[in-house]
């Protein structure tokens with residue numbers, strides 16, 4: 001990244017928004033490519049005459065790929081740089097979109113969807129990581145969560161695309177269309193620089209200074225540069241830092257939150273909403289799809305609400321209110337399915353319950369998990385530690401996707417919802433006892449906090 005090329009992008013201080021917006025396209029692809037299969041699979045099943053098992057394999061292939069992509073992405077981001085890995089993910093997104101749109105046989109489709117997943121796994125780490133490292137501390141929460149907003153928009157767009165192309169059974173177009181945002185992401189990232197923090201870590205101090213001036217829109221950046229360098233000096237080399245007993249609490253918090261984000265059931269709704277609505281008696285496919293789009297829109301709107309609050313009231317209150325809302329709505333959903341006397345009312349209650357549930361997720365656990373894991377790790381191992389947390393996230397996502405229908409068969413629909421509610425109570429207690437408040441802190445202050453061996457909850461106290 002040269003001085004001239006960095007000056008091509010954005011005006012005074014606005015640069016950071018341009019950078020955040022482009023990298024958030026990674027989130028759009030994450031959402032689109034995970035959501036699109038829900039509609040596409042109906043026609044893929046017909047075209048290739050798939051068994052139930054083959055359908056499950058096609059649907060889960062993307063999650064398997066994401067586990068692999070998450071494992072690769074962080075290490076690569078620490079070595080090659082955040083920007084290069086986002087560009088690499090964009091190239092894989094584009095190629096696999098075109099590839100999956102033109103496959104002759106289902107085995108190729110499965111391979112292609114694993115590749116899509118690898119790109120999703122990589123982007124799920126590097127997009128929030130990149131934004132977190134360029135954002136000023138006081139707006140970092142909202143900027144990083146643009147990524148989550150993009151995920152939710154991607155999901156709704158995928159539902160709408162599926163709906164509009166279902167008349168022509170156009171599953172190949174559904175999958176192929178992802179090449180467009182992928183190209184915009186890849187091309188858009190080309191003139192952007194890497195993050196000042198990554199540059200400092202790789203000895204490119206002069207470049208880091210140029211980039212910092214650009215993103216802060218001011219000449220005097222020496223103080224911030226010094227803080228980044230001082231922080232780095234205190235860190236052990238490479239993986240040793242991860243094993244540092246003082247850093248371990250951060251690692252555990254990230255991994256446990258990752259598991260809770262999935263094991264409270266969000267993707268049973270995102271991937272199976274039409275099926276749940278059919279359990280509830282909404283028989284026509286069009287009313288089930290309509291209700292599903294409604295759930296997707298609530299997800300987007302409540303993410304916007306979260307973005308406006310994250311840097312004002314903080315991460316912890318949103319997590320706790322959001323989790324309480326999820327537990328309440330899961331309890332309600334379980335009750336609705338438990339009482340046979342409800343009759344036609346069950347469909348309405350299911351719609352309201354699912355909307356409440358998704359809204360509560362979007363307010364807390366959705367954005368806050370990805371935000372926190374981009375903030376709480378020391379610079380030298382930030383990518384690697386994020387990899388571990390996102391592997392836990394994608395692994396649990398895969399587990400829930402594979403077990404949801406079996407769980408419903410084993411303990412019934414109310415039992416399944418109550419089970420997720422119980423896990424939600426566990427998550428609330430965990431957050432209450434150990435998740436730190438990172439609002440308004442610089443990434444270097446957060447590192448310093450762990451190094452001082454203080455309790456996570458003390459982080460929020462000035």
Ligand code: BGC
Pocket residue numbers: 034148151152155261266267270299365366367370393397
């Ligand atoms: C989760 C995804 C989920 C999405 C829904 C993300 O934060 O990681 O698994 O599908 O939110 O909005």
